[in-house]
Amino acid sequence: MRTATVKALYKRELLDIFRDKKTVVMMVALPILLYPALIIAMVLIINAVTASQAEKEYTVYMDLDQEADTAIRGFAALDEKDEDALDYKLQFLSMDQVTEKLAENDTENEQAKDGEEEADPLKRALTDKVLNAYVTGNKENGYEIHYLSAKTDSNIAKNALKQAFDLYEEDLREETVKAAGLEVKAILEPIDVSLQDISSKEESVGSQIGSLLPFFIITSVLMGALYPSIDVTAGEKERGTLETLLTLPITNLEMLLSKFFAVATISCISAFLNIFSMGGAMLFLVSGAIASAEDLNVSLDYKVFLPGIGFTLIVMLFFAMLVTAVCMCTCIFAKSFKEANNYATPVMLVFMFGGYATLLPNLELTAKSAVLPIVNVALMIKSLFGFSADYGLFAMVLASNMAYSLLAILVLSRLYNSEAVLFSEGFTSVRLFAKRSEMKKGQMPGGGDVVIVMTSTILLMLYLGTFAVAKLGFYGVAVQQAMILLVPVLYAWYIKADAKKLFSLRMPHPLSWIGALLMVVGAFVLAMFLGAILAPLFPESAQNVNDLSEFLSTAGKIPTVLVIALMPAAGEELLFRGFFMGTLREKAKPVTVIALTAIFFAAYHMSLLRFFTVGVIGLSFTVAAYKSRSIFLSMLMHFCNNLTAVITSWYPDKTEKLLDLDPKVLESPLTLFALLSAALGAVVVGYLLVRPAEEKQAAEPVA
Amino acid sequence: MIKAENLTKQFERTVLSEENPAKKKKKSKKETFYAVDHVSFEVKDGEIVGLLGPNGAGKTTLLRMLGSLMGPTEGQVTITDKEGNVITDPVEQKRNIGYLSGNTKLYHRLSVREMLSTLAEIYGIEKAETEKRIREISEVLDMDAFLDNRIERLSTGQTQRASIARTLIHQPEIYIFDEPTLGLDILSADAIVSFMKTRKEAGKTVLYSTHYLEEAQFLCDRILMIEKGRIVCEGSPAEIMERTKTENLREAFHVIMKHEDRKEEAEANKSGEESEE
Numbered sequence: 004m005r006t007a008t009v010k011a012l013y014k015r016e017l018l019d020i021f022r023d024k025k026t027v028v029m030m031v032a033l034p035i036l037l038y039p040a041l042i043i044a045m046v047l048i049i050n051a052v053t054a055s056q057a058e059k060e061y062t063v064y065m066d067l068d069q070e071a072d073t074a075i076r077g078f079a080a081l082d083e084k085d086e087d088a089l090d091y092k093l094q095f096l097s098m099d100q101v102t103e104k105l106a107e108n109d110t111e112n113e114q115a116k117d118g119e120e121e122a123d124p125l126k127r128a129l130t131d132k133v134l135n136a137y138v139t140g141n142k143e144n145g146y147e148i149h150y151l152s153a154k155t156d157s158n159i160a161k162n163a164l165k166q167a168f169d170l171y172e173e174d175l176r177e178e179t180v181k182a183a184g185l186e187v188k189a190i191l192e193p194i195d196v197s198l199q200d201i202s203s204k205e206e207s208v209g210s211q212i213g214s215l216l217p218f219f220i221i222t223s224v225l226m227g228a229l230y231p232s233i234d235v236t237a238g239e240k241e242r243g244t245l246e247t248l249l250t251l252p253i254t255n256l257e258m259l260l261s262k263f264f265a266v267a268t269i270s271c272i273s274a275f276l277n278i279f280s281m282g283g284a285m286l287f288l289v290s291g292a293i294a295s296a297e298d299l300n301v302s303l304d305y306k307v308f309l310p311g312i313g314f315t316l317i318v319m320l321f322f323a324m325l326v327t328a329v330c331m332c333t334c335i336f337a338k339s340f341k342e343a344n345n346y347a348t349p350v351m352l353v354f355m356f357g358g359y360a361t362l363l364p365n366l367e368l369t370a371k372s373a374v375l376p377i378v379n380v381a382l383m384i385k386s387l388f389g390f391s392a393d394y395g396l397f398a399m400v401l402a403s404n405m406a407y408s409l410l411a412i413l414v415l416s417r418l419y420n421s422e423a424v425l426f427s428e429g430f431t432s433v434r435l436f437a438k439r440s441e442m443k444k445g446q447m448p449g450g451g452d453v454v455i456v457m458t459s460t461i462l463l464m465l466y467l468g469t470f471a472v473a474k475l476g477f478y479g480v481a482v483q484q485a486m487i488l489l490v491p492v493l494y495a496w497y498i499k500a501d502a503k504k505l506f507s508l509r510m511p512h513p514l515s516w517i518g519a520l521l522m523v524v525g526a527f528v529l530a531m532f533l534g535a536i537l538a539p540l541f542p543e544s545a546q547n548v549n550d551l552s553e554f555l556s557t558a559g560k561i562p563t564v565l566v567i568a569l570m571p572a573a574g575e576e577l578l579f580r581g582f583f584m585g586t587l588r589e590k591a592k593p594v595t596v597i598a599l600t601a602i603f604f605a606a607y608h609m610s611l612l613r614f615f616t617v618g619v620i621g622l623s624f625t626v627a628a629y630k631s632r633s634i635f636l637s638m639l640m641h642f643c644n645n646l647t648a649v650i651t652s653w654y655p656d657k658t659e660k661l662l663d664l665d666p667k668v669l670e671s672p673l674t675l676f677a678l679l680s681a682a683l684g685a686v687v688v689g690y691l692l693v694r695p696a697e698e699k700q701a702a703e704p705v706a
Numbered sequence: 707m708i709k710a711e712n713l714t715k716q717f718e719r720t721v722l723s724e725e726n727p728a729k730k731k732k733k734s735k736k737e738t739f740y741a742v743d744h745v746s747f748e749v750k751d752g753e754i755v756g757l758l759g760p761n762g763a764g765k766t767t768l769l770r771m772l773g774s775l776m777g778p779t780e781g782q783v784t785i786t787d788k789e790g791n792v793i794t795d796p797v798e799q800k801r802n803i804g805y806l807s808g809n810t811k812l813y814h815r816l817s818v819r820e821m822l823s824t825l826a827e828i829y830g831i832e833k834a835e836t837e838k839r840i841r842e843i844s845e846v847l848d849m850d851a852f853l854d855n856r857i858e859r860l861s862t863g864q865t866q867r868a869s870i871a872r873t874l875i876h877q878p879e880i881y882i883f884d885e886p887t888l889g890l891d892i893l894s895a896d897a898i899v900s901f902m903k904t905r906k907e908a909g910k911t912v913l914y915s916t917h918y919l920e921e922a923q924f925l926c927d928r929i930l931m932i933e934k935g936r937i938v939c940e941g942s943p944a945e946i947m948e949r950t951k952t953e954n955l956r957e958a959f960h961v962i963m964k965h966e967d968r969k970e971e972a973e974a975n976k977s978g979e980e981s982e983e
Contacts, residue, residue, distance in 0.1 A: 007827075011828045015813070015816075018815075018820070019815050243810065243811030246810050247810040250800060250805040250810060251829075252801045253797065287781065339944065421778070482900060
């Protein structure tokens with residue numbers, strides 16, 4: 004590679020990009036003018052709305068006992084400076100006033116017709132906005148605040164009334180205590196609890212910045228990279244200059260690197276401009292707030308953020324490379340700007356989704372999350388501003404981003420060597436991008452479709468699935484499994500795939516059922532044996548398996564069987580032995596298809612120990628499904644395997660003797676040999692019993 | 707001199723076949739075909755060779771392989787320079803080739819001068835030499851008036867001249883033009899034709915494809931007729947007309963293509979009979 008050539012091409016690319024109006028608008032106009040203007044306008048509008056809400060009087064009606072009526076009116080009449088004053092102003096209407104206003108409304112709108120009038124005038128007053136809320140009841144039967152939760156004003160009136168009732172209740176409580184001759188404070192406030200936030204203002208501010216900033220950075224880098232990426236790939240094809248470039252004495256790598264560095268430069272500049280302009284806008288707003296609230300003692304030591312800002316810029320630089328490579332990899336397949344925009348949309352969604360990682364509960368930067376693309380950048384920036392950065396993990400984040408970038412560049416260099424891609428023969432391995440009306444019924448997905456389905460399923464599982472489990476616990480697992488099932492099925496439906504062929508939906512031969520059961524029993528024993536050997540090597544993974552057992556014990560038996568045994572048997576099989584294997588078997592040799600399916604299935608379980616044990620069991624599922632051409636066999640095997648795990652978690656003591664491999668067993672060669680031989684024998688006999696499902700022959704046309 | 711030896715290019719294409727007439731379901735399958743089928747020829751210094759053939763005959767693929775824009779499935783391209791060095795490396799070959807086609811567009815956002823300077827930098831030409839060459843090319847092609855204008859603002863004729871300038875900046879020995887006069891007005895087309903003649907006079911090698919048979923008859927020293935990726939006729943315009951007993955190249959072209967059609971039909975019938983047996 005000649006650096007002088009790359010430099011010359013890089014200069015040409017930059018000059019070309021900078022003269023593109025679309026890029027300049029996206030890079031300069033948006034970040035410098037529009038974003039700050041939008042932020043400032045939004046804050047000003049919110050302030051104005053809040054101020055007008057504070058000034059406004061909310062109309063209410065009360066039908067209460069005299070004592071409560073007086074008390075509530077009393078609290079509403081308090082001066083703003085009184086500590087018991089309500090947050091919002093209330094205007095009390097009498098029944099006559101309500102009726103009068105309703106009548107006025109009816110006359111104006113001429114809508115009141117016989118039989119259509121609301122039986123309760125107060126309810127009608129609420130819907131007609133004559134009243135924002137009303138209260139009924141008495142001390143004996145209790146009070147009711149009536150309001151419309153869908154209306155902002157009604158909610159505010161409700162809150163003000165609730166606040167007044169809380170104060171009234173407090174007064175009543177104090178009076179009762181006093182009347183009993185007791186000391187109010189000793190009874191109602193026997194102890195004092197106060198909150199002492201020992202984190203500094205800088206730490207609090209940093210934590211808030213750290214939650215929001217990653218999303219802005221990721222979006223900015225992405226927006227900065229996207230348009231130039233389209234311009235230098237699909238745009239170049241559309242303008243017909245790519246062929247001109249190919250006439251020059253340059254290697255594909257030189258061409259690719261010059262484009263890559265040019266886009267990465269633009270992406271970084273754009274991200275810097277975005278961040279500084281948004282930061283400036285924020286600073287303007289904060290300084291305005293400080294100036295208007297003189298009594299507030301707001302002073303921040305901005306210097307403490309400098310290391311965080313510096314390291315964030317470094318992370319951003321590495322991340323920009325990854326984003327650039329991914330964007331270019333995607334856009335190179337397009338023949339035009341418009342087509343590239345379509346391809347870029349899912350990429351944008353994935354990246355922006357990753358930007359939200361900082362808002363997910365319990366997701367911290369660890370050795371594992373440090374290698375998760377996009378998420379690691381978001382979490383790193385969060386920890387930098389939260390003053391909790393681990394610089395070992397920082398290095399891991401940089402290294403993983405660099406590794407992913409290199410991988411993406413490698414893919415890109417392969418694509419730039421592909422004449423089919425360069426001479427615009429299109430992205431035939433992805434059926435999704437064609438118009439649905441032009442899709443052929445009964446087509447099979449391409450390699451690109453497999454990548455999209457697998458990536459989107461895993462990303463959905465990582466983000467939405469993790470969120471669902473955190474929120475819903477056990478039932479979150481059901482949500483995860485539903486996603487795994489729906490993604491391949493919906494995708495296949497959308498591209499009008501031949502579902503029977505793709506998912507191997509064929510009824511197996513009766514003997515195959517027996518064969519499959521023998522195979523899963525044998526594979527299960529082999530996997531347990533392997534697990535017993537490997538468990539000491541991966542203690543963390545073994546602990547995770549135990550944690551899972553505890554997690555399962557929290558749900559009922561039928562839901563557990565449904566969610567842990569049945570749903571994965573359907574969903575995971577449709578994804579792996581269905582979509583993944585069904586697509587691959589059209590394109591690769593049996594050994595490759597079976598090995599890849601088993602490896603991906605094992606890797607999907609995201610545990611080092613389970614990679615091997617699940618790998619063995621998954622291999623048996625794959626072989627059975629491949630040989631029989633029926634997914635129902637692997638579904639049965641998967642169900643049996645998971646059901647065994649579920650039963651084990653219910654009766655650990657009883658099953659321990661039956662299933663758990665005692666280390667002593669491993670020490671006795673004879674027992675060990677017998678056990679392994681039996682397991683292997685079961686697998687082999689099972690394999691021999693499995694036979695291909697019969698294809699129903701179409702009736703021969705009558706001549 | 708440029709030489710093609712056994713040059714072959716295979717592509718994959720998707721074809722629809724009637725799978726089940728009862729259900730009227732169509733199945734698509736992929737098949738490979740020869741876009742260029744074992745072609746060998748050479749074009750000498752000071753010679754203009756025209757490549758003629760109907761659409762889809764393989765002209766563009768053949769020229770792309772000769773210009774090293776595309777790699778062959780089989781065979782090779784060799785270039786022999788003035789010093790007698792045989793060049794086989796595709797990147798080095800490009801230094802000796804000026805390639806122009808309807809698909810080689812210019813960078814619209816750059817001026818003509820900026821484009822030529824950038825290209826010269828990529829070719830490794832010194833700055834002073836670049837300026838000198840730009841001056842010379844501008845004078846020859848009468849580009850002084852628009853040399854510093856952005857290409858997007860040029861007229862079609864001016865753009866065409868800028869395209870020619872692009873192929874001249876590195877002073878190549880071989881010129882490959884793919885339908886260079888297609889869609890141009892008479893003046894622009896004539897400018898290209900006279901440019902090719904000046905290249906020939908300067909002892910350069912010119913290979914070009916065209917659909918304008920009168921232009922080829924008048925301009926070319928030799929003609930290669932290509933159909934379905936194979937060379938079906940080769941010779942000077944006069945030789946071809948004599949062989950086909952026609953009065954001009956257009957008539958000769960029709961005679962040759964009809965002959966090819968009949969040959970193909972006969973082959974198809976023969977293979978049909980064999981399969982029935």
